Amino acid sequence: MSRSLLTLLGIAIGIMAIISLMALGEGMQQAVTGELSSLSDVIIVSTGGNMFSSFGGGGSTSNGEYFTQRDVADIQRLQGIKQVSTQLAGSGLAEYNGKTTIVSLTGMDIGVMRLQYASQNLEAGGFLTEGEQNEIMIGYGIAHDTFDAPISVGGRIKINGEKFFVSGIFGKQGFGGSSSDTLVLMSSRDFQKLTGQSNISLIYLRVYNVNDAESIAASIQNTINGNHGQKDFATATTMTSILKTVQTIIGILQLVLVAIASIALVVASIGIMNTMLTSVMERTREIGIMKAIGATNLDIMSIFIIEGMLVSSIGGIIGIILGVFGSQALTMILNSFMSMGSSSSLTPIITPMSVVLAVTVSIIVGVLSSLYPAWKAARMSPIEAVRYE
Amino acid sequence: MNKDVIVTQHISKTYGKHPLQVFALRDTNLEIKQGDYIAVIGPSGSGKSTLMNLLGCLDKPSTGKIFIDGHDVSTLNEKELARIRREKIGFIFQKYNLIPTLNALENVELSMGFAGVDSQTRTKKAKQLLELVELSKRLTHKPSEMSGGEQQRVAIARALANNPSIILADEPTGNVDSKSGENIMRILEDVNKKGETIIVVTHNMAIAQRAKRVLRIQDGEVQEEHV
Numbered sequence: 317m318s319r320s321l322l323t324l325l326g327i328a329i330g331i332m333a334i335i336s337l338m339a340l341g342e343g344m345q346q347a348v349t350g351e352l353s354s355l356s357d358v359i360i361v362s363t364g365g366n367m368f369s370s371f372g373g374g375g376s377t378s379n380g381e382y383f384t385q386r387d388v389a390d391i392q393r394l395q396g397i398k399q400v401s402t403q404l405a406g407s408g409l410a411e412y413n414g415k416t417t418i419v420s421l422t423g424m425d426i427g428v429m430r431l432q433y434a435s436q437n438l439e440a441g442g443f444l445t446e447g448e449q450n451e452i453m454i455g456y457g458i459a460h461d462t463f464d465a466p467i468s469v470g471g472r473i474k475i476n477g478e479k480f481f482v483s484g485i486f487g488k489q490g491f492g493g494s495s496s497d498t499l500v501l502m503s504s505r506d507f508q509k510l511t512g513q514s515n516i517s518l519i520y521l522r523v524y525n526v527n528d529a530e531s532i533a534a535s536i537q538n539t540i541n542g543n544h545g546q547k548d549f550a551t552a553t554t555m556t557s558i559l560k561t562v563q564t565i566i567g568i569l570q571l572v573l574v575a576i577a578s579i580a581l582v583v584a585s586i587g588i589m590n591t592m593l594t595s596v597m598e599r600t601r602e603i604g605i606m607k608a609i610g611a612t613n614l615d616i617m618s619i620f621i622i623e624g625m626l627v628s629s630i631g632g633i634i635g636i637i638l639g640v641f642g643s644q645a646l647t648m649i650l651n652s653f654m655s656m657g658s659s660s661s662l663t664p665i666i667t668p669m670s671v672v673l674a675v676t677v678s679i680i681v682g683v684l685s686s687l688y689p690a691w692k693a694a695r696m697s698p699i700e701a702v703r704y705e
Numbered sequence: 706m707n708k709d710v711i712v713t714q715h716i717s718k719t720y721g722k723h724p725l726q727v728f729a730l731r732d733t734n735l736e737i738k739q740g741d742y743i744a745v746i747g748p749s750g751s752g753k754s755t756l757m758n759l760l761g762c763l764d765k766p767s768t769g770k771i772f773i774d775g776h777d778v779s780t781l782n783e784k785e786l787a788r789i790r791r792e793k794i795g796f797i798f799q800k801y802n803l804i805p806t807l808n809a810l811e812n813v814e815l816s817m818g819f820a821g822v823d824s825q826t827r828t829k830k831a832k833q834l835l836e837l838v839e840l841s842k843r844l845t846h847k848p849s850e851m852s853g854g855e856q857q858r859v860a861i862a863r864a865l866a867n868n869p870s871i872i873l874a875d876e877p878t879g880n881v882d883s884k885s886g887e888n889i890m891r892i893l894e895d896v897n898k899k900g901e902t903i904i905v906v907t908h909n910m911a912i913a914q915r916a917k918r919v920l921r922i923q924d925g926e927v928q929e930e931h932v
Binding site for chain 1: 758761763764783784787788790791792795796798802803804805815816819820863864867
């Protein structure tokens with residue numbers, strides 16, 4: 317009896333691992349999807365390859381080339397576009413507390429800024445205000461590491477000799493791809509006034525109809541590539557395609573998590589097999605009696621398979637219940653680690669699909685791991701078995 | 706004239722290979738008729754159990770043929786043999802051999818379950834059989850809660866469950882006191898009077914004397930004793 321309970325516990329732990337890790341993955345999926353789908357009408361045009369190097373990062377260009385005003389004008393001429401804005405990239409000399417260093421500068425429209433950094437935690441202060449001049453937002457690294465003394469909101473930094481007030485400081489970036497830690501963000505107008513340049517590193521636009529986004533992105537790419545006479549000068553990326561990419565990545569992550577959890581289940585199924593084999597040995601006499609009174613090999617096999625199935629499916633159900641709590645605990649731990657980086661906290665989501673999967677898997681495990689013991693039982697000769705003491 | 710329920714033709718059972726070959730049973734020819742009451746006697750190791758295992762289709766003869774109700778069982782596969790055991794034969798063992806985790810009623814129902822009888826009919830029949838063996842008050846008792854004599858009567862009820870043609874009893878009174886033994890023999894004889902074929906292995910000459918036929922086995926050879 318206690319042997320069966322321990323076996324059952326093994327299955328329960330395996331199923332718990334699967335359920336809680338799947339819930340975690342699903343929670344991640346939904347959190348990211350929710351965040352990104354609010355931006356589904358957005359297209360981002362960047363130079364060179366993957367836009368992930370520039371989105372949220374502050375406009376580093378891979379090939380050192382920039383968009384021209386003609387590119388922007390061409391885009392504005394296309395149909396179905398609601399709003400176009402640009403992100404400017406350059407560098408300047410920043411001075412604070414007697415130390416001078418080169419920083420990269422990013423200029424963009426304030427409205428776009430709010431959208432693009434909406435998901436980013438603020439450590440202190442707020443976004444730039446429309447109409448105010450000489451305000452900047454800085455990354456966590458600029459505020460704490462670049463200069464000898466930390467900078468706080470309201471602090472004054474000289475950039476190329478011009479005074480700027482810090483209105484907001486971004487929180488420390490978590491695991492996100494490119495870091496906003498070294499960001500110095502100002503309005504497009506301030507940027508142009510300060511640097512006298514308008515190096516457009518990123519064009520940011522919104523369309524009227526989300527369904528047109530893909531086709532508009534394609535024609536933008538063609539137009540700009542034509543302007544520059546290069547095949548792959550620009551990449552226009554829709555949020556939908558980013559969403560797909562991110563979902564694929566999380567999907568792979570989920571798969572890896574489940575694969576790891578499955579190891580626990582494999583160990584548990586070996587446990588079932590072991591228990592069943594012992595049980596077959598102990599019940600040799602019983603098996604012989606049943607055969608003598610007319611049980612077929614199939615009857616004997618099904619007795620043991622049903623027993624294995626029972627143990628594993630009860631274990632599975634307990635595992636699902638444990639998994640509900642386990643996933644809560646797991647996300648609580650993860651949230652406490654990530655609370656510095658991201659504004660959105662994870663919530664585990666247990667889908668009916670994952671419950672069905674868990675039950676199915678546990679039944680299959682039960683059947684598979686009792687097949688061999690059951691076959692061994694069925695193969696016993698009735699006289700040997702009846703004689704066995 | 707009653708028909709033959711068991712016919713054996715030159716059956717023998719050997720163990721081991723040629724130079725070390727041991728005969729457990731030699732060239733045995735038997736004709737057992739419907740309603741026979743046969744006692745099998747002989748010293749330990751003479752081949753009584755071997756004969757019972759062969760007649761009960763738990764084992765196959767090394768040579769020769771066994772016909773049970775006209776079926777040549779040497780040609781049957783495992784599944785068909787199980788069916789013969791279930792439908793034609795009822796086993797009673799010296800050590801009762803009830804399933805310890807099942808109660809009296811469930812033990813009797815078990816073989817009907819293997820035969821595919823539905824659970825309502827099963828329970829009804831099992832209750833009738835337990836009444837026949839005077840155990841109506843022990844339906845929900847586990848084997849460990851019953852005396853040897855009671856357990857053996859449950860075993861008799863179980864053996865009768867699928868209306869077999871033959872009851873094979875291997876020392877049914879070997880492990881019970883003489884009063885219970887007498888009770889058990891009386892039940893078996895009642896069953897025999899209703900037309901059931903009974904084959905009883907015994908050491909007890911008094912019991913053997915009550916049978917209609919006595920088979921004596923010595924060193925694997927079977928001889929009919931004329932009483």
